[in-house]
Amino acid sequence: MHMQKWRGCCIRIAAACATVTPWKWLTATLSGFPDAKARQMRTPSQSSDVSPDQSVYRILRPRVVPLDQIHSSDLPRDRLDLPGQAGSAEMQALKASLSQRGQRVPVTVSRDQQGRYQLVSGWRRLTALQQLAEEQGLADPMITARLTGIGAARMELYIDMVESNLLHQGLSFGEMAQLALTASADPALSDLGVGEVVTRLYGALPKMKRSYIRRFVYLLQVLGDGLRFPHKISRNQGVAVSRQLRNNPETAEDLRQSLSQCPNETTQSAVFAQYLLSTRVRTPQKTQPERRFHLGKTHVTGRMGECVIRRDTDFSRIDTAVLSRAIQAFERILQNG
Structure with missing residues (x-):
């Protein structure tokens, strides 16, 4: 049966x-x-007991909306040179791709207090579609967009905006630092200091890279509006200038005045190079105390935060497990005496 x-x-x-x-x-x-x-067709974050208008953060299914209904006045952009981006060769290539293949990746939007669509991420796609609509004289251009939940966490909106560029286009340290400063001044994030904003906004980045961003944050805070091309500063030069400004705060005003007269990023870089040269000559090199001794054929040099062991041995040929046991014994003796 x-x-x-x-x-x-x-x-x-x-x-x-x-x-x-x-x-x-x-x-x-x-x-x-x-x-x-x-x-059926429920995303993981859309449980049956959550209404569509409830104040939670999630990404909903894409929808097609009129292009002119997307605004970009709520969040500051992570890119600093937007006019340059809008007229770049990369923008022309994106427009050609959209013309031939259509929009395959939705932009992300949220709703503001007035119920309008506000752009979160996808500024390049939005701009390219706007340019195409104007160039081709389209009467009712449309755009595909994903909508975040109403009242989405403000910091999550910033992170959404940043992640796309970090993964696909890359942001300069100056741009990342400027966005952190702008976000920390956002009234909705007033309880967070800029250091905490950097940690949350760029939490997916390695710790060392976040430390570089903090150096650039200090650089932008000290130099202010005198720094006209922050997105063009190289990592090494920016970190070095930030360090020297901390060591020689009295030099900040002269540097600001020199930078304010720079007509382009090349002159700006030259001003920084001259500044680094002058402060290095002015700042005496501090010699760290060290201890040297040898034990048999092994020579040891100890400094603050550093222990150098030299021996006529090819350590690259020693098994990792053997080296690990040696280091563990070394650390155990240092701790226990």
Whole structure:
């Protein structure tokens, strides 16, 4: 009896497979289970007890909306040279791709207090589509967008904006630092200092890279509006100038005045180079106390935060497990005496 029921079930499922598409078959099959229809097409963050307008952060399914309904006045952009980006060769290439293949990646938007769509991420795609609509004289251009939940956490919106450029286009340290400063001044994030903003905003980056961003934050704080091309500062030069400004704060005003007269990034770089040269001559090099001794054929030099061991041995050929035991014994003796 049970075997006959099972065979009858298999026949019905096989008949469904022969008459509907695979997706429809999956939907029809799941509909026989309790609450299956409620689970269909639900994203992981869209549980049945959460209303669409509830103040939670999640990404909803893409929707097509009129292009002119997307505003970009809420969040500051992470790119500093927006006019340059809008007229760049990369923008022309993006427009060509959109013309030939269409928009394949949605932009991300949120709703502001007035209910308008505000851009979160996808400024280049939005700009390219706006330019194409104007150039081609499109009457009712549309755009595909993903909508975040109403009242989404403010910091999450900043992170959404940043992540796309970090993964695909890259941001300069000056741009990342400027965005951190701007976000820390956002009234919705007034309880966070700029250091905490850097930690949250760039939490996916390595710790060393976040330390560089903090150096650039200090650089922008000290130099202010005198720094006209912060997005063009190289990592090494920016970190070095930031360090010298901390060591020689009295030099900041002269540097600001010199930078304010720079007509381009090349002159700015030259001013920084001259500044580094002058402060290095002015700042005496501090010699760190050290201790040297040898034990048999092993020579040891100890300094603050550093222990150099030299021996006529090719350490690259020693098994990692052996070296690990040696280091563990070294650390154990240092701790216990």
